Amino acid sequence: MEVISSTPEMKAWSAARLRDCRTIGFAPTMGYLHDGHVSLLRKARAENDAVVASIFVNPTQFGPNEDLSTYPRDPESDLSKCKEAAVDAVFMPNPTQIYGPDHQTFVEVTEVSKPLCGASRPGHFRGVATVVLKLFNIVKPTSAYFGMKDYQQLRVITTMVRDLDLEVNIVPCPTVREPDGLAMSSRNSYLSPEERKRALCLHEALMAAKALFEFGEKTAAKYLEAMEARIKATPGANPDYIKLTDPRTLEELETVHDGALAVLAVRIGKTRLIDNMVFERS
Ligand code: PAF
Numbered sequence: 001m002e003v004i005s006s007t008p009e010m011k012a013w014s015a016a017r018l019r020d021c022r023t024i025g026f027a028p029t030m031g032y033l034h035d036g037h038v039s040l041l042r043k044a045r046a047e048n049d050a051v052v053a054s055i056f057v058n059p060t061q062f063g064p065n066e067d068l069s070t071y072p073r074d075p076e077s078d079l080s081k082c083k084e085a086a087v088d089a090v091f092m093p094n095p096t097q098i099y100g101p102d103h104q105t106f107v108e109v110t111e112v113s114k115p116l117c118g119a120s121r122p123g124h125f126r127g128v129a130t131v132v133l134k135l136f137n138i139v140k141p142t143s144a145y146f147g148m149k150d151y152q153q154l155r156v157i158t159t160m161v162r163d164l165d166l167e168v169n170i171v172p173c174p175t176v177r178e179p180d181g182l183a184m185s186s187r188n189s190y191l192s193p194e195e196r197k198r199a200l201c202l203h204e205a206l207m208a209a210k211a212l213f214e215f216g217e218k219t220a221a222k223y224l225e226a227m228e229a230r231i232k233a234t235p236g237a238n239p240d241y242i243k244l245t246d247p248r249t250l251e252e253l254e255t256v257h258d259g260a261l262a263v264l265a266v267r268i269g270k271t272r273l274i275d276n277m278v279f280e281r282s
Contacts, residue, residue: 001082002089007098007138010091014052014140022049026141026168028132031055032072032186033081036176040145041085043173052139053082054091056098060106061127072189091139098134106130109163112155115250116263117274120240125156132157136168143169147176149183151263151276155250175275177203183275190271199268201234202275205242209262213279220244220253223262231266240265240272247278 004010017024025044029037037053044051055078062068075092082090106126112118113125136144146154158170176184181203182196191199205227212223227242244253247261256279263276 001079001087003079004089004091005093005097007093010052010089010093010138011140013089014138017050018140023142024048024050024052024140026052026054026135026139026144028054028056028135028144028146029078030057030071030186031078032074032189033078034176034184034186034188036147036149036184038081038085039176040147040173041082041087043171044143044145045086047171048143050088051086052089052091052141053087054093054135054139056091056093056095056131056135058098058127058131059095060099060130061124063121063123066121067187067190072186091135098131107133107160107164109156109159112152112159112250115245115252116152116241116243117265118152120265125153128153129156129160133160133164133166136166141168143171145171145173147174148172149175149185149275151247151261152250155248181207183273185273187271187273191268195236195268195271198234198236199271199273201231201237201268202264202266202273205230205264206262206275206277209244210277210279213256213260218255220256223256227262227264231264236269238267240267242266 025048027040027044041053057071059068107129108126109129118125154172161170180200182199208226208230209223223244231237231239242264244256245261247259253260258281260279261276265274
């Protein structure tokens with residue numbers, strides 16, 4: 001496995017693979033890899049000739065009072081997980097490789113970036129879209145793999161790919177959960193043992209909503225009531241948002257239909273966690 005930190009080297013590595021008509025599967029990450037990331041790498045491995053992972057904590061997607069400086073990092077463990085998943089190259093640039101001193105170009109995906117996390121984290125998706133486009137230009141993947149836990153991020157990226165005619169196939173990958181249902185996230189490492197137990201309320205709220213869907217309930221307000229009740233019953237849990245939305249536009253629903261998305265962001269102490277579930281008739 002090659003570890004590459006320079007942009008020109010990464011471009012040359014990818015160009016050599018593409019010259020041999022090989023496909024490149026790419027999983028962009030911010031490191032501190034968990035089994036959710038590993039599932040992206042394994043899917044990329046199964047579906048491509050060459051696999052690239054990137055590890056880059058992207059400063060432009062963090063707000064001024066967010067956790068950029070404390071974001072968990074463990075490059076040694078990340079590299080060993082990439083090796084185990086048979087990754088061919090890991091791109092680990094430093095911030096100056098990605099953002100030069102006179103960087104002034106940003107990508108903005110307007111509508112799907114507005115609600116939900118976009119409303120509570122202004123500029124977040126502008127930073128995500130910008131770095132993902134740059135990484136696509138550097139790595140030149142045939143397919144790129146993204147987890148569905150970050151559902152809105154996935155919508156922002158698929159919209160950018162469509163609108164800018166990018167030639168990369170976006171592959172959504174299911175959320176990987178701990179045995180008790182908590183969605184895997186690098187930020188789970190911030191939780192104290194007590195908060196870790198409390199964090200289960202996100203999954204429980206989604207399961208309460210799923211039960212209503214299976215029962216045939218159509219009124220979104222009933223879902224919101226059930227989900228809010230579960231979060232409010234948890235000490236130290238503060239909802240940022242709890243919504244039922246259309247999975248494509250992310251606009252709020254009044255009536256829940258097949259394919260509707262339940263989505264929530266909740267602070268457990270100081271840690272902001274997100275989760276979601278798409279309801280589909282089986
Ligand atoms: O999902 C993430 O880890 C990040 O938002 C991404 C896609 C790697 C961009 O920095």
